[in-house]
Every structure is written in C-alpha cells, then in structure tokens.
Amino acid sequence: MVARMREISHMTSEESQPDRSGGFILNSFSWKKGLLTASGCLLAISLSACQDKEAQAPQPEPAPAPMQEEQSVEKPADHAFTAPLTGLAVEKVPTDRPLAVMINNAPAARPQSGLSAADIIIEVLAEGGITRFIAVFQSEGGEDAVGPVRSIRPYLIELGESYDGVLVHAGGSPEAYSILQKQKKQHMDEISNGGPYFWRSKERKAPHNLYTSVEKLREGADKRGYSHEFQSPVYRYDEQGSTSAGEAVKQFDIHYLLNSYKVTYDYDEVSGRYMRMVNGKPDQDKDNGNQLGAANIIVAGADHKVLDDVGRLSVNVDQGGEAMLFQKGKMIRGQWVRKKGDIIRFVQDGVEMNLVPGKTFINIVPNTPKFADHVKLGQLS
Secondary structure, eight states: OOOHHHHHHHHHHHHHOTTTOEEESSSSOOHHHHHHHHHHHHHHHHHHHHHHHHTTSSSOOSSSHHHHHHHHHHHHGGEEOOOOOOOOEEEEEOOOOOOOEEEEEEGGSSBBSSSGGGGEEEEEETTTTOOEEEESSSSSSSSEEEEEEEOOOHHHHHHHHHHOOEEEEBBBOOOHHHHHHTOOOOOEEEETTTGGEEETTTTTTTTOOOEEEEHHHHHHHHHTTTOOOOOOOOOOOTTSSTEEEEEEEEEEEOSSSSSHHHHEEETTTTTTTTEETTEEEBOOOOOOOBBBSEEEEEEEEEEEEETTTTTEEEESSOOOEEEEEEEEEEEEEEEOOOOOOOEEEEEEETOOBBBOSSEEEEEEESSSSSGGEEHHHHHHO
C-alpha cells in the first residue's frame, strides 16, 4: 500500500501543479476527463495514508537513535590504552609497577606456570649449564600460579631492576644478598621477607615446587610499602617492525652449554609470533597449556665468567655486544646496548630498532667460543 501511495504521489506531482486554492491543474488530460480520476486518487491516497498511520501506530519505527547508540559503543576502541612493555592495547590504564620474578628452569621445574602472562622474558645462564628466567609481569597476571620461583644473582638483580621491577626470588648468592641489603633494594624473598606470599606445591619436590602469584606479590609489595608507580624505561613499537629488509628465517635454534638443552623458535605466520620449543617439544604453560611465543626475539652475546667451584657465574650485562633480532619471520644483525639505568636495547649503527607490538624474549648467550656458535639458523624461507 505504501509503495502504491508513493507511485501515485510521484505520478501526481509530475503530472500536476498546485493552484492557489490548493487544487490541481492537470496537464496531460483535460480537466473534464481527469477531474473525477484525480479526485478519486486523492481520496485513495488519503484513505491509504490514514490506514497506514493506524497500522503503524502500535509499532513505531526504531528510528535512527539506536543506530547512533551502536556507533557510540565502538568508541572505546579509539581510547584503548597501551601496555608499556608490549605496545598492545589494554582495557585499563596500565599503571602497575612491573614484577621481576626469578623462575627455575631446571628439568624438574618444567613446564613452568604463569610464563604465558609475562610481558618480557629474559633467559640467561645460572650455573651448571642451566638457564634461569627473569619473567617481567606488568599488563597481565592475577591469582594464577607463577613459578617455580628460584634464587637470585647479582646480574639477575641488574636485569630485573632495569625494568624498575620489584625483585621476586627465593634465596640468593652471598653477593646478591649483600647487594639487596646494602642498597636496600625493593624485593620479595620467600626466605627473608615474603614467606606468606609464596606457597609450596605437593605435586613436585623442593626446590622445584615454590610458587606465588601476581596478585599475592602486589599484596606483599603493598604491605612492605613499596612504590606502585610505573617508572620503567620502555621500547619503541611499530607494527612494521624493523626486519623488512632482513634475512628470512622461519626457524632457529639456540644452544647454551648443555647438549641436553636446546631451545627452538618456529615462526607462526597466523599469530605473527615465534613459538618456543624445548628439545623439540612445545614449551607450554603448565596451567593453561598455552605454548610460549613472542613477537620479538633478541639473542644477545655477553661475556660469562665462572666465579667458584659451585659454578656460579658473573655475566656482564653492561658492555653490550653482538646481537640478532627476529621479527615477522625475518632476522637482522646488530648490537645490544644497555646504558646505566636502562634496559637492553637492540641497535644498528647506534640507532635503536623498533619492536613489533607484542611480547619480547631476550636470550643472553655466552660469547665463547663465539657468539655465532650459539645460534643455528634453519628452514630459511
């Protein structure tokens, strides 16, 4: 009926013009032949309009208002906040201070819990050829378990503190404890000052069964009066990254010291991340089953020195040196630098390279016998 009204209305407007009295002057037909027809049409239009109004009255049209409301709902995406240590969008203001947790990586401690929530993971040798993780939590983490937590070393203090992280550990070397106490570092130690914020799991044997959570650590830091403000240096992020002109590398291996421990990163084009494997198997978070992966992998060579019969090490994390950056399935060579009070950065000819928004893994390997001996490129594409 509405369509018919419009058709008639259109026809009438084209074929007629209004006179001053409100009637119509018919152009195509004489007024004698068309007067009754026009009157009939006007009556039909009036009746149809009235009927349509009555039919539509109980169900008013939604009108444009709801469409405007839908558009306003999407606006928060334009105001998304950015996580400072990943460059990724987050829902709330990311002001929490980082937590730098020392994570055990002995075979009996694998798979670890909570690593999939860390923004940055640094892997470096401890002693006995075993590596240790410094997992930096800032934008993620809650009540889920994190661990197993292990002891701290002087160079681990330097690396964790570079992100202004509250240092989280269970024990430490004599030199590390001396630094923590004399310099009054803000730290949470299961042995000396943070016992209530850790727990032991019955699923594993000590010392590979000590856990905590981001929630508990923040509670403990608050009790101890530690600062909550975010003051960490940050990286430069860009969706394009810095490796567009680099060498295509889909997969590569990292060898530390032990032949029984091999780390492999395999590029996943769908997620845009290098997925981590250990000894040929996916390196998964124990509690959620998520495979660890990162958008940026930095491999950095540093001088290592054995200090004692126990095998404790000194790792120079200040001098800088040779490095590789892996992003988006490609690799570029450059150097790593770390100025006083700053974080490890990847540079080429003194210029810092942008990171891709996402998580970052930093693998620090010995410079001996040669840096290149610790990285094997495979599956070039």
